[in-house]
C-alpha cells in the first residue's frame with residue numbers, strides 16, 4: 001500500500017465547440033500534455049481510468065477504455081472506463097487514486113472526455129437526461145434544468161434565497177472564466193443580462209445553466225515514492241470520498257440540502273484531517289447556478305440557507321474569504337461532462353502550484369474539488385494540498 | 389425517443405393505476421414500486437399498495453425548453469407532489485395556468501396522454517395532476 005498519492009502531471013484541451021477534433025483526438029491531446037508535464041514516458045504508465053458519461057449517444061462510440069489506451073500508443077495496459085453521469089471524471093480520479101493507494105500500480109492516468117457538439121442539442125439533452133430517472137422523471141417531461149429549478153424553488157421558499165443571489169453565481173463564474181484561456185465562455189456577463197436571459201425552467205434562465213461543450217482533461221497520479229523521484233512539486237491527494245443518493249430527485253429527504261455532498265464532505269474532511277475553514281479555495285459543480293449555492297452550504301463553507309448571501313457579499317469571488325470556482329466553473333469554463341471532474345483537479349493543481357496566472361488565489365495551499373452526477377445522486381470530493 | 393412497447397406495457401399498473409408497494413415490516417409506502425425496502429434495507433415483507441392519487445404541491449417549475457416529444461405541450465408545469473400516503477412523485481400539473489400554482493395547493497391525479505412517438509408511433513398514457521377544488 002502506498003501511503004500517499006500525488007498528482008505529478010496535468011493536461012487539458014481548451015473547452016469549447018471543437019469542430020476540428022474527434023473524441024479520440026481530445027483525450028489523446030490532453031494525455032500527451034499531461035505526460036509532458038510530468039516528464040515521464042508512456043512505458044512508465046501502469047494503467048488508465050477514463051471518465052466518460054455517454055460516448056455512445058454523443059459520439060456513437062463505446063468501449064472507450066481500449067480505444068483511448070490504443071490511440072495513446074499504450075495498447076496492452078489495463079484500461080477502465082468509469083461512468084457516473086456528470087461525475088464520471090471525478091469518479092475516474094478516485095478509481096485511479098485507489099489503484100495507486102492499494103499498491104497495485106505506481107503510475108496511473110486519470111482522464112475525462114466528452115464530445116458533445118457532434119449531435120443536435122435535442123439529442124444532447126436526451127443523453128444528459130439519462131443521468132436522471134428515465135421512467136419516473138424523464139417520462140413525465142422533466143429536464144435537468146427543471147429538476148434544478150425544483151430545488152431552487154424550495155431553497156427560495158425555505159431560506160429566502162433570491163433570484164439576484166442565484167444570478168450572482170453566474171456573474172462571478174463568468175468573471176473568473178474571463179481570466180481562463182481554456183474557458184468555453186470566457187466573457188463577462190452582468191446581473192441584468194443573467195436575470196433577463198430567456199427562461200428555461202422557472203426560475204432558472206439560460207444564463208443560470210451550463211452549456212454544451214467539447215473537451216478533455218488528464219492527470220497523472222503516482223505513489224509517494226515515484227512522485228518524489230519524478231517531480232519537485234507533486235500535489236497530494238489528501239482525501240477521496242464518494243457518496244450516493246436516490247436517483248430521482250423526488251425521493252430525496254430534502255430538495256434544499258444535497259445529502260450525498262454532506263456525506264462525502266464529512267468523510268473527506270475526516271480523512272484529510274482538516275476543517276472546512278482550512279480550505280483555501282474550491283471547485284464545485286455549478287452545472288446550474290443554484291447548484292453552487294447548494295454545494296457551498298453542504299460543504300459547510302457557510303450554514304444552510306446562507307449560500308446566497310455569501311455569494312452576494314462577494315465572499316466566494318476570487319478575492320473573497322473562500323474563492324469558489326476560480327476556473328470559471330462549469331458555467332464559465334464549460335462542462336464537457338466526463339472531463340469536468342478531471343478539469344477541476346487540474347485547476348486545483350495549478351492553483352496549489354501557484355501557476356494559475358491572473359486568476360491565482362492568494363495563499364492557495366489546500367483546495368477541495370466537488371463533482372456531482374445527475375441531480376445529486378452521486379457526489380465525489382477530493383481534497384488536494386501541497387503538503388503531505 | 390422511440391422505445392420498445394414492453395418498456396411501457398410492464399409499467400402500466402403503476403402508471404395507470406398508481407400501484408406502488410408497502411413494506412409490512414416498517415409500514416413505509418413506496419411509489420414507484422420497490423423490491424427491497426430502502427428503510428429496512430431488506431426484502432421479505434413487500435406487498436402491492438394502491439395510492440389514492442391525492443396530494444399537495446411540494447415544488448414546481450414551468451418548463452419552457454421542453455425535451456423531445458413534449459414540444460407541443462410546452463410551456464407546462466412540472467411539480468413534485470407529496471402524496472397523501474407519504475411518497476413524493478414528479479408529474480405535470482394540467483388544466484390550470486402557471487400563475488395558479490402554489491406550494492401547498494391540493495391536487496389529484498387525472499389520466500392523460502403523456503407522450504406520443506411521432507405522428508404514427510404509440511401513444512403512452514399515465515398520471516398527471518390537476519388542482520382540487
Ligand SMILES: [Zn+2]
Pocket residue numbers: 411412413414415416425426427428429
Ligand atoms: Zn421497511
